[in-house]
Amino acid sequence: MQLHNLTIQEAHKLLTSKQISSVELTQAMLQRIHDVDPKIKSYVTVTDDLALEQARQADERIAKGENVTPLTGIPFSMKDCISTRDVRTTCSSKILENYVPQYNATVTNKLADSGAVLVGKTNMDEFGMGSSCENSAFFNTHNPWNLDHVPGGSSGGAAASMSASLSTFSIGEDTGGSVRMPAGFCNVTGIKPTYGRVSRYGLISLVSSFDCIGPMTRDVYDCATVLEAIAGHDEHDSTTFNSPVPQYNQNLNKPVKGMTIGIPKEYFVSGMEVGVESSIQEAIRTYEKLGMTVREVSLPNTKYALPVYYLLLFAEASSNLARFDGTRFGLSVSKDAKDVIDIYLQTRHEGFGDEVKRRIMLGAYALSAGYYDAYYLKAQKVRTLLRRDFETALASVDILLAPTCPTTAFKLGEKTNDPLEMYLSDIYVVATNPAGVPALALPCGFSKDMPVGMQLIGKHLDEQTLFQVGHAYQQVTDWHKQLPPI
Amino acid sequence: MDTNTVKHIATLVRLGISEEEAQKFSGQFTSIIDYFNMLNEVDTDNITPASDIANSQNILREDVVQPSMSRAEFLKNAPQSERGYVKVPTVLGEE
16 A cells, blocks of 8 residues: 555545554655655645644544544645745745745635645746746646656646645646646646635635636545535635535436536647547547437637637736735845835846736736727627637536647647747636636546546536536546556 | 837836847737737627626625734735834835
């Protein structure tokens, strides 16, 4: 038995039957991180002392049999854009390199209350701006399946930490595919929940109307377990839903026979890697064997999803990142500053990487007088059409099925010189965020020895159906159990 | 987009920028904006712009004073502070 490879469900059984302790499990995970992560570089910060303290507390809870939850004593990692009190939270940016939050995100508090054990914070594209993790201001993260390839982004560190068995679960964040795309590249299961299902309080904002915190796990069962623990209403985030959080795992085994899958025809166009397409077709056949009906549907505005997504992202990010001004927290560069404006100019020039600068400037451009109607307002109108596309398609089927990316993980450096080319790798994952609908990514095969991911897209607040359909697939396939040779 | 426009936008968003950067961004911005112009193909007459996602009801609560982060705690992250305030250089110009 390898402790670092356990699922949450397996570890929970061993912990509650006292076959292992959380301290043992946590020590094994920390040891593995120190042995293997120098090759992968998925962690920005490893929290050894905090983890061992939390593990000891978890063992006490288990010994007393009090407040034991499915996550008590389970080691996890978290994307470095989610605030952790007294633990550095960097967004992989120089501007926050030494920033130590004075408060916890709601998700951090919920996980601490559940007894989960934080082993570290994971690398990401700076402020979530990227699709390969290469925009981290600190270092590149490597894909555990092939170290010359990217892990995807922006939650690339989270995905790599799961793939290389450097955490039992991980918390990512998905603004336009940032959980699903790296999950697909690294052979990990992950969900972008419905917008408003999980509190954003304490998440360092990228796009406030898109951002969704979501779990990354070894399988659908674990994903449902973690989502249940972190979802729910929060008085600190007025966009969270009041409706109760379902006990997702109770209905996981309901048969999928008779349900209908929609295949959006616009997602199957030229440019898709042959091995990706064949893996997706094979997954569709698997569902047919399980008794599901498959039907082609149309999302007619799909080709506009990418410009809508990026325009709105630029605009909201430009406004959200105005807070990094070198006066109240974070980096401050005030060399020969004559006035406060000099501090802003110098701090932001030195503190932000190129991609962040590009997006802030293009956002200001899209919002500026003379261009507002043509870009920002136009994008918000087409966003209405994108939402209608999903409503219409999902009215006639139970879920949609699509790839997470047209290709498998590309090589490090392959797309860094052309920002637009990099944006295009998000083509299948961005549309769900402007629409707000949930989507579950899961492994569905390999192409040229690299993992292929698919996503199931569902109706608002219907994560239950995604988990049910995803779980059914993982009962008859073992792609999600494949581990990289590391 | 020419380099002067790039520099003007950089000023608006309080971003210091070098001549070299302005030139690099100018070319990149032009190709990105050209790509965005494909939205002009879409007929959006009579389409209401999206202004919320799904959870559109107002959530109201009593406005009750509650403890918040202490001043000392807040100032831990301030690059410069003095007598309990965040310190910055001149904001309103010379006396």
